[in-house]
Amino acid sequence: MFSGDADADLRQMADDPTFPHRDAARHALRFRTSGDAADLVAVQDDPHPCGTTDVVFALAGSKRPWLNWVPMPSEAISNVANEIGGRRAQGEQLEVTELGLSAAEPASAVAAFRRVAGPVSIGIAEFPPPDIRTPVRPGRYAVWRYDGTEPVAAVPAPSDVAGRLLHEVAGEPWQSPLSGYVKAAPLGELALDDLLGLLAHLPAAPDTPRWQHLARSTPTYWYRLMQPWVCLGILHHAKDEPWPTSTRREVLVDLAFGVEDWVADAALFALVTAAYREPELRAEVRQLVRARLDAAVAAHRLVTIEESLAKLMLVTPGCRADDRAVATAALARAAQDEEQEEREEPAPAPVEKRRWWRRRG
Template structure:
């Protein structure tokens, strides 16, 4: 029976986020009293549950809950139960827990309230239960408490944050009292250790697990002791313990994986793979072993092929959540996790101006020694519309000239002109809003960025192209305001990247080789040098993460575009060069020679 946040009964109204929580709780109680006066006990129960959700500790809510219980022969227990899906609104589950305690069923009451607290650890559910005092110890079954604590740790972070730790403190106090009352109960000790570790009570976590291990030498106690030791930095002790335990319990494949990952964290990758491969030899479809092997190989080689192998694994085993976790944990840096930062002289100037001048119609002019990508000027003019620019030179190879002739372009230059003209007109406002709504600054990994952009699949191609050169302003959220005031150029980058990801979903049923989506993205990538170029390439790369059939083609395109930029860099500045090199390293099936060239180029850029 899993509690659900924010779900209320038929008569309830959404209380969270409307205003002051205590005031909202009192409003719910007022409705409950009216319903109770009319004899509508079930109706009143819904409002009491809503009040407990708003403010779990409110004394008046508990008093009215007692009044409801007095109206029922079953003590109110029948007022709250699971829905058709087997879940329950958190406020209702908390009310049920208090009624169970009033009926003397403390094991069930604690189990119910603990599940609520684990699902919503930021709320003071434990502090709302006066029955969780020292007197409860003699009324609880230690096995039952151990099972309750294990149910909680499955839902909690490791560790939880300080606010959650404070809210969960009453449950920790009960665990301490029970361990004191049952000092030799191995199950309670190692389950309690797991719970205390999540609250960062590490002395108790280590002590309880060690006592459980020395008492009965159980596999579970060894695992919990190793996890507690690992948190306090005793990795060598953990490794020695787990290796010894596996000699007696070779059937525990999860522990093979845990030990392998522990060893990998020390840089002993081949040895780590040996432990994980022993698990795979027993069960080739183990939900953790195969993903862990890919994760260790990635840590060893830093070859994107291992992360893409995790994506391929997920396509075959979508229920293997550990693969999701490993990809998200491994992906960091430009393109794998977030948009690259713009580095043009224009964008550097823009940041300096915003430190000194409010956005608006200020008369500002600068001179550039060399022409830069048109989107950089687009970003500046979005903040300072009357910004004046003069360009002293256009070095060869001319960035205005497309590298390949195509049919689709978003920028064009009149002969001899240094300011680009936007080719498409402004997009439909609904499409601009759709792109703005999904323009997140980061993503767990490229495949999920591609998946998220499916929300743009129904947008007209001409509108997505229009977004690239007529980007919508950020919204008025806190993040949007930050972009508008401090990082408008980065915002333009974001919009262009997500619009290109949307283009990657245009007519998805067309065969790749002759598809409009491929043709348009290639034209953008090899058109006039601009932020749109690498945004289009990223859309191709994100597609390749999910579609093996396109990988060879995408690798060739990305590789050629990078090598073209590297060649141009011999005679002029290429502001996209770092970004393109990072794209090479994020591209599946990239030839080793091109990868090596990208690594070399990044090292050179790092040296300055």
């Protein structure tokens, strides 16, 4: 039986002379203290892997971003959507017809906003360089394109069967990426068009107590969580194809380096999961995660997924000292910016303080 305190449970395992995976438990404890991904890799690479080592891996990543949960949306448009959705869930009759953004934000965040708020007209003041609409690298697969300033799904809508299956698979966060991969296997039976369609057309949240509760505070979180689940499903697509030339690899790499979007770090998360499972992929995946993080850091403008990319870098197998330095610097900047915003922001006021959007009603 577990106590619900991951650190206490791991200490008990590490101190128990009869526990067959004491080394794995010690590595898990060190990871929780130092955050060194090498210790997490050591848990996965236990010389006698079994269901118990999977549990140790899950305990190591308990309540850690990407290992147990997806980082929350941080975009201005997501904050507005959460406020609108939360107030409506509390019974307020709130109508929103127009919204203005000072700069473009990810297409998935815009789509999630409209799933919560409805068909709102969105004005964008500028697309600062590098243009969020331009892929980091050209690729064959994409789920978003732009019609001027408007993000548009570049793939057909998924089937109803795909939406129902997503609800069955993705209704809860994963205990670990490894268990998430196993649970996502049924998604891999879907057609690739269905999987890509789920990423852009964003089915509504399951009608369950968890999501009914989150509808009152963070209704956009479902859309942030479901995309990594879909990318785990893509890892199961055409698994008989050799990895270097496989469709699943090409799709995930193209999405990771496509337009700046939630889909990018969701695809990288799936690749990181594959790297834990298959050691021969680790060098390539580390390079991919670092390259995408470098692109975000080099942007010299706000990149809303930079913080989540940095957190993913820190748990990527093979993460080196220089990778860690870049990631921790990005997280430190994000924390500093947040503290500065909190110091400069005036005392909380009604809706009128949100000058980047307008409403009627």
